[in-house]
Amino acid sequence: MPNVAHFFEGVEKLLEICFDESSSPNGDLRNITRGEWENLLCHVKCEIISYIKNDSIDAFLLSESSMFVSKRRWILKTCGTTTPLKCLEQLLQLAKLEGYHVISDIFYSRKNFTRPEIQMSPHEGFFEEVTYLDTIFPEGRSYCLGSINLECWYLYTFSKPELKALPHLIVEEKSTDADPDQTIEILMQDLDKDIMSAFTKSKFTTGREVTAYSGIDKILPEMHIDDFLFDPCGYSMNGIRENGEYMTIHITPEEKFSYVSFESNVALNNYTKLISQVIKTFKPGKFIVTIFANKSSLAYETMKELEIEYSTLSNWRRTDMQCCNFPSYNLLFAQYSRALEKVL
């Protein structure tokens, strides 16, 4: 056996595509069959391990993270060395069969990898990812938030209403009367050792046990939860509500490369309490918060002020804060580390 230190890249690649109304009366992304999804996920190099649904949303737990499917929106979040961009063309073909010819929004985002050199093409670097996306979507725009030589977060998003490789698919700027939409992500590293030790098979047998023990079930208590504890360690959960809200948490507990991600589209006009509860649950040494909100969202006008408030009221030191105005979304990016780490 070669003497290679054990490592797992917890940092996820997050891909979200929203379509305009279907041209077919029964068009719905949830008509896509389990077999078709399994086939599509082969390109990503991951598998479905569990599944829950309600009238608004289907939630798949994957061998590497999660997939959420609602009528017009598809979200794929995968960690490790998966290759989510490789399933894009197949996704667009499947969507077209459901009458989805018009894309309203695309977001591809991720934090900088801890070990970028182990990723596979087209994920060997953000420029390679952008080049790949540009072969499918012309005129996408790519951003790097945070310090590009230190910790950062990459985003690729659309701005122009046309498609190069798939000429029958049209991309349009979302109108201002779109449904309210918001997404919060909290990406945590250097987590508390004792808390992380719970997310192992040596301590618990099932996901359900550790969900309750850790307090994950109290973060957004209304959620119907599907959880999974990996062997020997690692944890994933999806939660869904009837109104289409979801949450998802993925945990890489190993001390040397601990990583926890929290994501939800829950509609709040103040994310301060939610952030506090997530941070108290996992006790990271540093974390990034991103909040997307469209013009119809409760969070749109207030998120900047709320963020400032959070920083003032807590013991965290905000090392970076940026916001971006996109055609239909505002984005807030903020990075925190323990105030104690401040070097004099």
Next chain:
Amino acid sequence: MPNVAHFFEGVEKLLEICFDESSSPNGDLRNITRGEWENLLCHVKCEIISYIKNDSIDAFLLSESSMFVSKRRWILKTCGTTTPLKCLEQLLQLAKLEGYHVISDIFYSRKNFTRPEIQMSPHEGFFEEVTYLDTIFPEGRSYCLGSINLECWYLYTFSKPELKALPHLIVEEKSTDADPDQTIEILMQDLDKDIMSAFTKSKFTTGREVTAYSGIDKILPEMHIDDFLFDPCGYSMNGIRENGEYMTIHITPEEKFSYVSFESNVALNNYTKLISQVIKTFKPGKFIVTIFANKSSLAYETMKELEIEYSTLSNWRRTDMQCCNFPSYNLLFAQYSRALEKVL
């Protein structure tokens, strides 16, 4: 002669360093002699061509752009294939002789080059520039605003109070009761052909003539102006006021790569009118605005709202807007192109 198309890189590299109070009672960067500056500028590959001063500020017109020196602040802005980072160590040595051991702020910024491949080391790419700066200043932070695969603007700035290569020089976060400070830059491309044709020796003999003809002298009428018309074309001007305010404009008029930059530290709580007048004077096809303001500045709280107002009132399409909160400064970045260019 090789068949190489004529090209000049108008895009400037902008370096600004502010020092804390001098440890010597007569410490003043303006004590540095002309001979010392000429020697320092050899490293940059440019020369002094003209000079004005008042009680607050010395303003040098350079063969490639400008240099401003006040008691505790030094600004160097150079275009073409100059190498401004190469004079940094010498600048810090000269400052030390004047009792300046503590750096309060450093900013190095530039737009993406039109032709990066003709630049010289360490300016062959932003990563090379950052690597070079990191040999002098540890823990600097580097940002890319705008779309990193399209038009963008790079910034390197400080955050930590220490210096690697020059251990006697200390870098400190500016306290909140610092003097008000703000800088606006407007970087314009694809300029009006007729307006640009004025900035040639075939049309005018002196800088003064074209300054009046173009309306440059009306942008900030209080300024004492030093202007220069290059042969066969190209234009530079510095303007200064007794209160320490400056402005500087540099023009590359050639149609294929036209570029105009405007910069000033004038204190306003609303930059909308100034931006409008600059844009009317030069009629660009696209432009970037950056505004830095510290917490003591009139512009600090209001610049975001003002920017939104400008976009709403004008016919310009804002293609990007981002803002960053740094420890002592807010930064606004906005990119505009003609609304007519909107592709349906």
